[in-house]
Amino acid sequence: MTGRASAGQGAVALVAALLLSACAGGNKEVPLENYTAEEIYRQGELALEKEPKPDDALVYFQEIERLYPYTEYAKRALIMQAFTLHKSKKYEEARAAAQRFLDFYPDDEDAAYAQYLMALSYYDQIDDVGRDQGLTFLALQGMRDVIEKYPDSEYAQSAILKFDLAFDHLAAKEMEIGRYYLKRKNYAAALKRFRTVVQDYQTTSHTAEALHRLVECYLALGLVEEAQTAGAILGYNYQSSPFYQDSYNLLKSKGLSPEAKGNNWLAKIYRQMVRGEWL
Numbered sequence: 096m097t098g099r100a101s102a103g104q105g106a107v108a109l110v111a112a113l114l115l116s117a118c119a120g121g122n123k124e125v126p127l128e129n130y131t132a133e134e135i136y137r138q139g140e141l142a143l144e145k146e147p148k149p150d151d152a153l154v155y156f157q158e159i160e161r162l163y164p165y166t167e168y169a170k171r172a173l174i175m176q177a178f179t180l181h182k183s184k185k186y187e188e189a190r191a192a193a194q195r196f197l198d199f200y201p202d203d204e205d206a207a208y209a210q211y212l213m214a215l216s217y218y219d220q221i222d223d224v225g226r227d228q229g230l231t232f233l234a235l236q237g238m239r240d241v242i243e244k245y246p247d248s249e250y251a252q253s254a255i256l257k258f259d260l261a262f263d264h265l266a267a268k269e270m271e272i273g274r275y276y277l278k279r280k281n282y283a284a285a286l287k288r289f290r291t292v293v294q295d296y297q298t299t300s301h302t303a304e305a306l307h308r309l310v311e312c313y314l315a316l317g318l319v320e321e322a323q324t325a326g327a328i329l330g331y332n333y334q335s336s337p338f339y340q341d342s343y344n345l346l347k348s349k350g351l352s353p354e355a356k357g358n359n360w361l362a363k364i365y366r367q368m369v370r371g372e373w374l
Contacts, residue, residue: 127158132168135159139175149182170196174205177212186216207241207248214238218257221264228268234261259298266296266305273308282312293328293364303329307338309361310345319351324361326353331369 127135139155146152156179159172173196180189193209193216200206214237221231238261241254273288289312292305306329313322326342330353333339346353355365 132163207245211250266299303333320356
């Protein structure tokens with residue numbers, strides 16, 4: 096991204112000299128209006144590097160927009176505002192700055208980074224499984240925008256990885272709720288959550304456990320064919336998983352085996368996965 100690298104030794108020396116001159120003669124500060132756009136920008140970079148709070152740098156980047164609008168440094172300062180706000184965890188403001196950059200400079204080389212920052216501002220708030228899943232959906236959409244609009248950018252690969260992690264996060268939330276209901280023997284509610292994982296989040300790391308929990312739920316409800324079919328899918332796709340062994344032992348204790356039975360929703364998934372019958 097243009098301007099994100101730290102200033103070189105020459106720029107640092109320039110800014111240091113400016114700061115010293117600002118303090119000379121009675122320690123009076125020189126107004127930023129007396130500096131060029133480049134000088135203010137370098138002060139912002141130096142503050143971002145040296146000061147403990149990212150907000151200390153923000154004022155410099157904001158002042159460039161005010162004092163030198165429609166210049167190259169105003170453009171660079173705007174993307175740095177988005178970066179600094181995100182670093183300060185002011186995510187909504189960071190998104191607003193990034194969106195302004197995209198509105199003003201949609202074809203700029205930093206447009207991909209602005210789009211990525213917008214997605215990242217949602218993604219960085221979803222680490223806790225218990226949080227609002229609306230943020231996760233917004234993060235998914237944001238990462239998808241980066242992947243689709245800027246597939247050749249340096250941020251596309253990171254967006255793909257984070258998309259997969261966010262997708263996995265949604266499945267984790269469904270599993271968390273499903274386990275809660277299962278523990279309280281509310282099997283119908285638990286089934287709904289585990290079914291969602293198997294149907295909508297098959298590519299995540301939670302599918303094997305979801306299938307095993309389906310076996311548990313269906314056996315508890317006396318729905319033997321569904322339980323056997325869930326076990327069959329688990330055995331076909333995740334035979335090395337400890338969840339398969341648990342399901343196998345559970346079915347065996349009931350005199351049953353993992354095999355596709357009946358014409359239920361799981362039997363349709365089995366036919367699609369194992370037999371390739373996409374009907």
